[in-house]
Amino acid sequence: MTRLPTLFIDGIGFWSPALPGWAAARPALRGEPFEPAAARRPAPALLPPAERRRAPDTVALALEVAAEAVAASGHDPAELPSVFTSAYGDLGLLDNLCSTLAAQPTLVSPTKFHNSVHNAASGYWTIGTGCHASSGALSAYSRSFAAGLLEAATQCVADHTPVLLVAYDGPAVGALASAAASEGLLAAALLLAPKRGASSRWSLQLALQSPSPSTPALRSAAAHALARNAMADALPVCEVLARGSADDIALPLSAATGLQLAFTPLA
Amino acid sequence: MRALPAAIRPLAVRAYTATTAAGIGRDALLAALRDERSALRANDFGPTPLPTWIGRVEGLEDAPLPPALSGWDCRNHRLAWLGLDADGFLQAVSAARERHGAARIALVLGTSTSSIGETEAAYATLDADGRFAPEQRRPQVHTLHALGLFVAEALGLGGPCLTVSTACSSSAKVFASAERLLRLGLCDAALVGGVDTLCGNVLFGFNALQLVSPEPCRPFDAERNGISLGEGAGFALLERDDGGMAGLQLLGYGEASDAHHMSSPHPEGLGAERALDDALARAGLGPERIDYLNLHGTASAKNDEVEAALVQRRFPPALHASSTKGITGHTLGAAGIVEAAVCLLALEHGLKPGTVGAQTLDPACGPQIRLHTASGPVRVAASDSFGFGGNNGVLVFGRGGAVR
Numbered sequence: 246m247t248r249l250p251t252l253f254i255d256g257i258g259f260w261s262p263a264l265p266g267w268a269a270a271r272p273a274l275r276g277e278p279f280e281p282a283a284a285r286r287p288a289p290a291l292l293p294p295a296e297r298r299r300a301p302d303t304v305a306l307a308l309e310v311a312a313e314a315v316a317a318s319g320h321d322p323a324e325l326p327s328v329f330t331s332a333y334g335d336l337g338l339l340d341n342l343c344s345t346l347a348a349q350p351t352l353v354s355p356t357k358f359h360n361s362v363h364n365a366a367s368g369y370w371t372i373g374t375g376c377h378a379s380s381g382a383l384s385a386y387s388r389s390f391a392a393g394l395l396e397a398a399t400q401c402v403a404d405h406t407p408v409l410l411v412a413y414d415g416p417a418v419g420a421l422a423s424a425a426a427s428e429g430l431l432a433a434a435l436l437l438a439p440k441r442g443a444s445s446r447w448s449l450q451l452a453l454q455s456p457s458p459s460t461p462a463l464r465s466a467a468a469h470a471l472a473r474n475a476m477a478d479a480l481p482v483c484e485v486l487a488r489g490s491a492d493d494i495a496l497p498l499s500a501a502t503g504l505q506l507a508f509t510p511l512a
Numbered sequence: 513m514r515a516l517p518a519a520i521r522p523l524a525v526r527a528y529t530a531t532t533a534a535g536i537g538r539d540a541l542l543a544a545l546r547d548e549r550s551a552l553r554a555n556d557f558g559p560t561p562l563p564t565w566i567g568r569v570e571g572l573e574d575a576p577l578p579p580a581l582s583g584w585d586c587r588n589h590r591l592a593w594l595g596l597d598a599d600g601f602l603q604a605v606s607a608a609r610e611r612h613g614a615a616r617i618a619l620v621l622g623t624s625t626s627s628i629g630e631t632e633a634a635y636a637t638l639d640a641d642g643r644f645a646p647e648q649r650r651p652q653v654h655t656l657h658a659l660g661l662f663v664a665e666a667l668g669l670g671g672p673c674l675t676v677s678t679a680c681s682s683s684a685k686v687f688a689s690a691e692r693l694l695r696l697g698l699c700d701a702a703l704v705g706g707v708d709t710l711c712g713n714v715l716f717g718f719n720a721l722q723l724v725s726p727e728p729c730r731p732f733d734a735e736r737n738g739i740s741l742g743e744g745a746g747f748a749l750l751e752r753d754d755g756g757m758a759g760l761q762l763l764g765y766g767e768a769s770d771a772h773h774m775s776s777p778h779p780e781g782l783g784a785e786r787a788l789d790d791a792l793a794r795a796g797l798g799p800e801r802i803d804y805l806n807l808h809g810t811a812s813a814k815n816d817e818v819e820a821a822l823v824q825r826r827f828p829p830a831l832h833a834s835s836t837k838g839i840t841g842h843t844l845g846a847a848g849i850v851e852a853a854v855c856l857l858a859l860e861h862g863l864k865p866g867t868v869g870a871q872t873l874d875p876a877c878g879p880q881i882r883l884h885t886a887s888g889p890v891r892v893a894a895s896d897s898f899g900f901g902g903n904n905g906v907l908v909f910g911r912g913g914a915v916r
Contacts, residue, residue: 249698346635346713353719353720354720358713358721359721362678362900365774368900368902371770371771386660395672399693400692404517420638421631423644424631498673499671
């Protein structure tokens with residue numbers, strides 16, 4: 246079993262239409278009764294006003310939780326390497342592009358095309374924050390959060406630097422919904438750090454294990470309501486962080502490998 | 513003053529291969545580089561081809577997947593399979609799996625298209641309810657990570673498996689992810705690479721952005737007027753170097769962001785230069801040690817202008833630099849690995865490719881950017897890959913024993 250050196254979680258972000266923000270999400274993901282909000286989509290301050298409306302839903306999602314995690318951490322976003330992970334990217338854009346191509350291909354919108362790259366959110370984030378550090382965009386299908394967490398953790402250790410992890414997915418729409426399964430909007434972000442700092446709230450020990458474990462069961466009604474989003478593999482970690490107690494969970498990562506995660510809250 | 517990354521121990525490149533319009537495998541690519549021969553053709557892809565030139569891989573239509581993998585069928589996976597089955601690469605992977613165990617082989621592949629061409633085909637054959645026809649309801653094909661899922665299953669790999677999708681830097685960044693996994697002991701071998709295929713999204717998308725040339729692309733040419741799109745597959749097998757110090761090596765890598773615009777580069781190449789600095793720092797080398805630099809050189813007005821300026825200000829005049837996209841076209845998510853393969857061929861064969869497609873170099877080019885192929889010892893070769901969203905990757909490769 247290979248274990249990484251202990252890392253720290255300096256900031257957390259979360260957004261769903263019923264739980265817009267970590268403060269709203271925490272009690273709900275702990276299993277406490279909650280009044281679900283009915284937010285449509287985030288309006289991240291990082292985007293200029295016109296872009297706030299026009300940016301794809303997934304970009305708005307990603308930027309919102311990224312900003313929340315960074316603000317909680319007190320780190321300077323312009324210095325942070327980042328890892329963006331999503332199973333599908335923006336399925337609304339994909340449906341629009343494929344429909345246009347099937348009907349009138351020369352009418353493909355240039356803006357929709359450059360917004361459809363998987364690293365669109367990463368691009369908008371680095372542009373908005375003036376960040377020249379490395380930014381990655383990943384997918385691992387239904388294991389995208391686990392893969393993103395592994396990538397962010399390895400960068401954090403390998404380069405001895407805080408790293409921002411941003412995970413998000415949106416709903417499948419149109420014809421693609423018959424082959425892609427994802428409902429609603431869900432995003433989560435973690436600010437990982439290689440050493441304990443003033444804003445560190447958790448320590449995290451990460452190891453690889455084989456064989457791959459089964460998906461941990463969700464415990465809260467709030468998480469169950471989000472389980473059909475393609476980024477659902479983020480929810481077990483979000484529940485641990487919401488509960489606030491030391492806990493070990495294992496996430497499937499690939500055919501024969503899983504992530505063993507040990508979370509310890511810091512006093 | 514920003515602290516540069518520390519130097520890394522080189523990784524061994526145990527095997528590599530690339531398949532593009534120039535043909536299947538290393539020998540075909542080497543021949544095209546030596547002969548300065550473009551493999552571009554007038555666009556004949558799809559029902560209503562745009563007037564442009566493309567780098568199309570011959571014969572994919574007649575190269576179905578093996579029966580056991582037929583559920584994965586799509587152009588991107590056919591090209592992946594064709595690419596994997598060249599140069600004894602499958603055997604090299606198999607041997608690594610025997611050596612280390614399936615769970616200790618990581619798989620990190622870059623792609624921008626993945627199998628979106630198959631999704632486009634599904635949209636053209638919707639049923640009466642506007643849903644995919646039954647034979648197209650394949651969730652593991654109609655998703656970005658399809659390539660990774662396919663290769664993991666086809667090769668029986670069980671270690672960490674992820675898709676990197678950062679446009680044109682994708683299959684350069686895979687080397688960086690793999691280096692970290694290997695250095696931290698999270699795997700004992702890593703299969704890296706990438707596959708992108710021609711499709712409507714790419715052809716009509718780049719066309720909508722007015723980045724596509726109606727002629728074969730002319731990287732760094734004074735009269736250049738846009739890119740030629742291509743498809744390609746490439747792979748490399750990396751391991752921690754056991755100290756044998758012979759053979760090909762990954763010496764360094766750099767990743768950085770322009771923080772400027774989604775579809776045009778930073779005018780001063782800020783992110784590109786930072787990626788270069790980090791790659792050289794990890795390699796423990798100065799720019800004067802690079803014998804061959806493979807440029808991103810897409811033949812877009814902006815990329816080539818910015819990249820030419822970067823080369824001029826950071827490298828000595830003796831550097832031999834070129835773009836090879838005039839041979840293969842711009843293979844997008846596969847450009848990183850295809851051009852890494854060009855660097856590895858340069859190291860193995862003492863070959864410094866020229867810039868096919870260019871006739872008269874832009875006056876903004878310094879003495880480094882070369883029209884023609886040259887021969888001579890190549891101990892260190894580097895490659896630039898700069899993508900949409902200002903996502904930049906630079907790789908440095910060497911021949912073992914030649915560097916330290």
